[in-house]
Amino acid sequence: MADRKIFSGGEFLITDAAPDDVFTPEDFTDEHKMIYETARDFVTKEVEPNIDKLEEKDHDLTLDILAKAGELGLLGTDVPEEYGGLGLDKVSTTVVTEAIAPAGSFAVVHGAHTGIGSLPIVYFGTEEQKKKYLPKLASGEWCGAYCLTESGAGSDALNAKTKAVLSDDGKYYILNGEKMFITNAGWASSFIVYAKVDGEKFTGFIVEKDFPGVSTGAEEKKMGVHGSSTRPVILEDAKVPVENVLFEIGKGHKIAFNILNIGRWKLGAGAVGGCKICVTNSVKYANGRTQFKVPISSFGMIKTKLADMAIRTYMSDSMMYRLAGMFDDKLGTLDDEDKKSGAENAKAIEEYAAECSITKVYGSEILDYCVDEYVQILGGYGFCSEYPAERYYRDSRINKIWEGTNEINRMLVPGTMMRRAMQGRLNLFPAAKAIAGELMSYSPLSVQLPDTPLALQEHIVKMSKKIALMVAGVSAQKFQQDLAKEQEVMAKIADIVIEIFAMESGLLRTLKMISKEGEEKAKYQIAAVKVYVDENIPKIETWAKQILAYVEEGDMLRTQLAGVKKLARYQPIDTVSLKRAVADRVIELESYPF
Amino acid sequence: MDIIICVKRIPMTQEVDLEIDDSGKDIKKDALAYVVNDWDNYAIEESVILKEKLGGTVTVITVGDEDDEDVLRRALAMGADKAIRIEPGELELDGFLISNILAQVIKGLEYDLVLTGVQADDDNFGMVGIMLAEKLGLAHSAVVTGFEAEGSEATINVELEGGLDEVSKIKLPALLSIQTGINEPRYVSIMGIRKAGKKELNVVKVEDIGLSDEELVRQTIIEEYFLPPETEGAEMIEGDPSNVAEAILRILKEKGVSV
Numbered sequence: 001m002a003d004r005k006i007f008s009g010g011e012f013l014i015t016d017a018a019p020d021d022v023f024t025p026e027d028f029t030d031e032h033k034m035i036y037e038t039a040r041d042f043v044t045k046e047v048e049p050n051i052d053k054l055e056e057k058d059h060d061l062t063l064d065i066l067a068k069a070g071e072l073g074l075l076g077t078d079v080p081e082e083y084g085g086l087g088l089d090k091v092s093t094t095v096v097t098e099a100i101a102p103a104g105s106f107a108v109v110h111g112a113h114t115g116i117g118s119l120p121i122v123y124f125g126t127e128e129q130k131k132k133y134l135p136k137l138a139s140g141e142w143c144g145a146y147c148l149t150e151s152g153a154g155s156d157a158l159n160a161k162t163k164a165v166l167s168d169d170g171k172y173y174i175l176n177g178e179k180m181f182i183t184n185a186g187w188a189s190s191f192i193v194y195a196k197v198d199g200e201k202f203t204g205f206i207v208e209k210d211f212p213g214v215s216t217g218a219e220e221k222k223m224g225v226h227g228s229s230t231r232p233v234i235l236e237d238a239k240v241p242v243e244n245v246l247f248e249i250g251k252g253h254k255i256a257f258n259i260l261n262i263g264r265w266k267l268g269a270g271a272v273g274g275c276k277i278c279v280t281n282s283v284k285y286a287n288g289r290t291q292f293k294v295p296i297s298s299f300g301m302i303k304t305k306l307a308d309m310a311i312r313t314y315m316s317d318s319m320m321y322r323l324a325g326m327f328d329d330k331l332g333t334l335d336d337e338d339k340k341s342g343a344e345n346a347k348a349i350e351e352y353a354a355e356c357s358i359t360k361v362y363g364s365e366i367l368d369y370c371v372d373e374y375v376q377i378l379g380g381y382g383f384c385s386e387y388p389a390e391r392y393y394r395d396s397r398i399n400k401i402w403e404g405t406n407e408i409n410r411m412l413v414p415g416t417m418m419r420r421a422m423q424g425r426l427n428l429f430p431a432a433k434a435i436a437g438e439l440m441s442y443s444p445l446s447v448q449l450p451d452t453p454l455a456l457q458e459h460i461v462k463m464s465k466k467i468a469l470m471v472a473g474v475s476a477q478k479f480q481q482d483l484a485k486e487q488e489v490m491a492k493i494a495d496i497v498i499e500i501f502a503m504e505s506g507l508l509r510t511l512k513m514i515s516k517e518g519e520e521k522a523k524y525q526i527a528a529v530k531v532y533v534d535e536n537i538p539k540i541e542t543w544a545k546q547i548l549a550y551v552e553e554g555d556m557l558r559t560q561l562a563g564v565k566k567l568a569r570y571q572p573i574d575t576v577s578l579k580r581a582v583a584d585r586v587i588e589l590e591s592y593p594f
Numbered sequence: 595m596d597i598i599i600c601v602k603r604i605p606m607t608q609e610v611d612l613e614i615d616d617s618g619k620d621i622k623k624d625a626l627a628y629v630v631n632d633w634d635n636y637a638i639e640e641s642v643i644l645k646e647k648l649g650g651t652v653t654v655i656t657v658g659d660e661d662d663e664d665v666l667r668r669a670l671a672m673g674a675d676k677a678i679r680i681e682p683g684e685l686e687l688d689g690f691l692i693s694n695i696l697a698q699v700i701k702g703l704e705y706d707l708v709l710t711g712v713q714a715d716d717d718n719f720g721m722v723g724i725m726l727a728e729k730l731g732l733a734h735s736a737v738v739t740g741f742e743a744e745g746s747e748a749t750i751n752v753e754l755e756g757g758l759d760e761v762s763k764i765k766l767p768a769l770l771s772i773q774t775g776i777n778e779p780r781y782v783s784i785m786g787i788r789k790a791g792k793k794e795l796n797v798v799k800v801e802d803i804g805l806s807d808e809e810l811v812r813q814t815i816i817e818e819y820f821l822p823p824e825t826e827g828a829e830m831i832e833g834d835p836s837n838v839a840e841a842i843l844r845i846l847k848e849k850g851v852s853v
Contacts, residue, residue, distance in 0.1 A: 034790075035787060037668075037782065071783065072783040077784070086785065
């Protein structure tokens with residue numbers, strides 16, 4: 001860890017990281033590997049045999065399994081030891097989250113409980129609040145839930161109507177309002193509730209299920225994750241002791257947004273776990289299913305699907321663990337006192353808000369892609385609920401909606417980076433300016449690439465960053481403060497930046513592997529990166545040109561378009577053969593191959 | 595009670611299409627996942643249960659390379675106190691040689707009980723336990739499904755053919771080969787994993803344990819591995835389910851099954 005350069009949030013776009021700067025799954029310690037095995041073992045033995053019962057929202061069974069997870073430490077990775085947890089690194093949390101993903105709805109129960117249900121207290125609770133609530137949450141004696149959304153406050157989360165008024169005796173806040181779509185509501189004992197003190201000051205509260213005036217409404221009938229409980233939480237003159245105010249009056253947004261950052265990265269980590277299972281289940285079926293007297297995995301189009309699923313999952317995986325490593329490195333810079341301060345921890349995580357949004361969007365969309373192909377490979381059986389593919393397909397969909405819709409998160413990617421640039425925390429604008437100058441003299445024909453594996457892909461990632469900075473710079477110059485209102489432009493910039501983070505994360509991981517284990521051992525990873533870059537540079541070029549066509553006109557447009565064309569110059573390679581090679585490896589191993 | 599358990603890390607071979615490697619004397623293992631031998635896992639659990647009940651220490655031993663430390667760390671996380679890995683270097687191993695090596699190392703340790711699994715899931719020889727008992731001069735019992743210590747002896751249950759359960763007494767120290775099902779092996783908790791990182795794991799080189807070159811020679815040599823040839827005689831019944839069911843019933847009746 002000591003050797004890794006610590007990047008500031010969003011800096012990946014302007015500074016090239018070296019392979020040794022990123023954490024990769026190949027860097028897992030023995031402890032990480034054992035934690036993964038424990039979580040997998042738990043899912044295999046406790047959850048999978050009970051999937052049907054859990055899908056029917058079996059209240060007691062769900063809480064039983066949650067308590068068993070607590071006994072094994074699967075609920076306490078982020079809770080400090082002094083409050084009954086384990087206080088592990090973020091890589092360990094990512095490992096647990098990934099390994100629990102195949103638990104379906106239980107993964108949702110687990111994720112909401114350990115993430116948004118517990119972390120507000122870990123990071124923003126007082127000493128007394130931590131002592132009172134965290135041991136119960138870490139052991140699974142209590143289940144936690146998080147109440148931010150209201151009927152009129154979804155993406156516009158701060159528009160909450162729930163009110164909190166101090167009682168006459170000054171001992172309680174009286175809360176009134178209704179929260180919606182609350183995961184774990186049916187079995188939670190504690191709720192993190194946001195309400196506006198005196199109708200103005202947005203504030204967090206720890207609310208117990210048994211406080212007077214707290215109740216839950218009817219279960220929502222959902223498309224997927226049927227085994228998770230989703231209800232409204234109703235507060236009717238709910239009496240919440242003043243000591244249960246979380247953090248400071250009027251500072252609820254700080255809790256809400258920081259916790260969402262973590263929720264987004266954890267969602268991404270869970271999605272990776274789901275993707276890997278999709279690849280494994282798909283290839284097992286494809287190897288066993290015979291049509292025209294041969295296994296369907298021998299057909300080119302099925303191979304393409306298996307390869308694409310595996311390759312995209314590899315990028316997602318590389319990205320998630322890179323980010324987990326960034327958290328750990330950043331948290332490692334805190335001094336002993338700050339390490340104990342939840343708020344300082346949350347601040348260190350906030351550093352990577354843009355990266356959190358990237359992993360959320362990317363992870364959820366790659367999972368959606370994988371579940372779709374999983375159903376497709378199973379054909380008619382994929383559409384029938386006898387096979388898990390159908391459940392995976394339904395369960396995946398929510399991930400593009402919660403923890404901030406993918407639309408909100410796309411806005412946040414360039415939005416957060418621009419804000420940091422304005423604050424002087426990210427040198428975005430000088431970098432963008434420099435490119436304008438470089439472009440005049442840059443000639444792709446004079447580029448001499450070294451004879452090393454993936455040199456071309458390294459070059460393309462660098463050029464993609466220049467394209468991103470160029471179009472972001474041009475757009476910012478044109479729209480200035482109003483850029484955020486140009487949602488279509490923001491979304492395309494986000495897409496470019498997301499793909500850059502994906503390509504670079506896969507590239508750096510693979511280069512690190514080559515340097516440690518040699519080219520031969522990394523040959524499938526090399527193929528994956530080559531395919532992925534090949535498929536994404538044309539997309540990046542197109543998005544950039546679309547942005548420019550909207551932003552610029554006349555000679556300026558022609559000059560800028562020519563600039564993008566120069567930067568994106570790339571001769572396609574034979575990806576059919578590369579994908580076949582990756583698919584054959586998936587078929588041979590009958591599992592996710594990386 | 596001080597307990598020593600001998601464990602082995604093995605490739606998972608169930609539900610895998612095994613292939614013979616180029617030498618013709620082994621299977622291809624590079625794509626296989628490795629786990630602790632199932633029987634050994636029960637032995638580890640039994641030792642930890644006994645330690646929790648009676649006190650003492652649990653030492654877990656394996657003969658193997660660095661990768662095999664996985665199963666030692668796992669045992670430490672389940673509750674064993676210390677671990678020893680005996681590095682065999684380039685030695686070609688068989689059950690005889692493994693038991694020679696283990697006996698030599700165990701001789702220098704304090705113990706009341708030595709546990710092994712009944713057999714290992716990879717080659718199913720079931721030799722190490724009994725040979726090790728002989729070399730250590732210990733009473734031995736195999737396929738043990740129950741253990742209750744009483745002072746210098748213990749009551750043990752042994753599973754016999756045909757589902758019979760034999761109860762007998764055995765003098766301690768003894769060596770028992772543990773059968774699956776004797777207990778319910780616990781999960782490896784993250785708390786256990788954290789503790790395991792701080793426990794002792796010593797590595798001993800086989801050339802340093804005091805065995806002569808003659809004692810380090812295996813007694814069995816594998817000549818050939820082959821997959822069983824495909825046999826004739828299978829009848830594929832085709833048609834709709836009711837015809838298939840009828841055909842199966844007919845065949846069962848013909849073969850003398852009363853249905």
